[in-house]
Amino acid sequence: MSRKIAVLGAGISGLACAVRLQEHGHAVTVVTADEPAGTVSRLAAAVWYPTRTAADPRVLTWAHRTYDELSAQAVAGVPGVVPRPTRMILRGPHATPWWAAAVPDFTAAPGEWRFTVPSVEMEVYLQWLLDRFEAAGGRVVRHKVGRLSDVPRVAGGADVVVNASGLAARDLAADPAVHPARGQIVGVANPGLVTSVRDEEHPAGMTYVHPRSRDVVLGGTFQPGVWDTTVDPATTAAILARCLELVPELAGAAVLWQAAGLRPARHGGARVELDPVELPGGARVVHDYGHGGAGVTLAWGCADEVVTLISGAAGA
Numbered sequence: 001m002s003r004k005i006a007v008l009g010a011g012i013s014g015l016a017c018a019v020r021l022q023e024h025g026h027a028v029t030v031v032t033a034d035e036p037a038g039t040v041s042r043l044a045a046a047v048w049y050p051t052r053t054a055a056d057p058r059v060l061t062w063a064h065r066t067y068d069e070l071s072a073q074a075v076a077g078v079p080g081v082v083p084r085p086t087r088m089i090l091r092g093p094h095a096t097p098w099w100a101a102a103v104p105d106f107t108a109a110p111g112e113w114r115f116t117v118p119s120v121e122m123e124v125y126l127q128w129l130l131d132r133f134e135a136a137g138g139r140v141v142r143h144k145v146g147r148l149s150d151v152p153r154v155a156g157g158a159d160v161v162v163n164a165s166g167l168a169a170r171d172l173a174a175d176p177a178v179h180p181a182r183g184q185i186v187g188v189a190n191p192g193l194v195t196s197v198r199d200e201e202h203p204a205g206m207t208y209v210h211p212r213s214r215d216v217v218l219g220g221t222f223q224p225g226v227w228d229t230t231v232d233p234a235t236t237a238a239i240l241a242r243c244l245e246l247v248p249e250l251a252g253a254a255v256l257w258q259a260a261g262l263r264p265a266r267h268g269g270a271r272v273e274l275d276p277v278e279l280p281g282g283a284r285v286v287h288d289y290g291h292g293g294a295g296v297t298l299a300w301g302c303a304d305e306v307v308t309l310i311s312g313a314a315g316a
Helices: 012-023 057-075 098-102 122-135 148-154 166-172 233-246 292-314
Strands: 004-008 027-032 081-089 107-109 112-120 139-142 160-163 178-189 196-199 207-211 215-219 255-266 271-274 284-289
Touching (some): 012 027, 012 292, 057 081, 057 112, 196 233, 215 233, 271 292, 284 292
Parallel strands (some): 004 027, 027 139, 081 196
Antiparallel strands (some): 107 112, 178 255, 271 284
């Protein structure tokens, strides 16, 4: 049954939901306070990896489905999506990770894991998603809402609201488990790198080197509860030093940009569920938020579950 659906949020989670719901025949309006280029999704290094997510069967399903979707998009030539060879440096014995089942070429080598995963250049990809959505008849309403109950009216009528509002869900859904996890990153000129390198256990802090077509994203930090988005020069210097130690080929690479943003984290993991309480007027709410630093890794799998939840709500 086709429904009128409002998706709140135009980051990667919101746009993935909007496109997937369109594909299932629903009439979809995206309500957003910011352009996609203004969302925190734009800052994501965006290499598939379920960072700081629980070893939960639901999460594995979301990650696996997203891996498959992004891999298919890379084959189809979707802008900004490419397969990226990756090395994960290990600083001690490790069992095979719980997410390895989602990655066909996962290999354990001495001192590291090796695998190939989708990498996404977010500015290009978010615009592609938005263009695809609008070309298929989707509407975008730019409006900052103060309450979930405002969304159906702002959208021009909706019987379902998908709450993909990210960090704003702390207030909109009255969910104190939602909190920021500050991340700072640096972009440098690409000296010809093609392989991503991670060192999650570096004694000075999480370290990653993610090449893209025109630059390399270097990181990073993961600071729960920190709301400050001011770039800290000392943190930049520390990131550059760790990344150069990890990948010496970065020596002399020009710094192109620096940025800090707030990942929409949530204690207990992402919330993807049908709210048991209807909004005034009878609209149902499906929540899809709290993905932290794994939004790109989980977005399409969570969107699939949102579709299933809405189908189930239709028969409730």
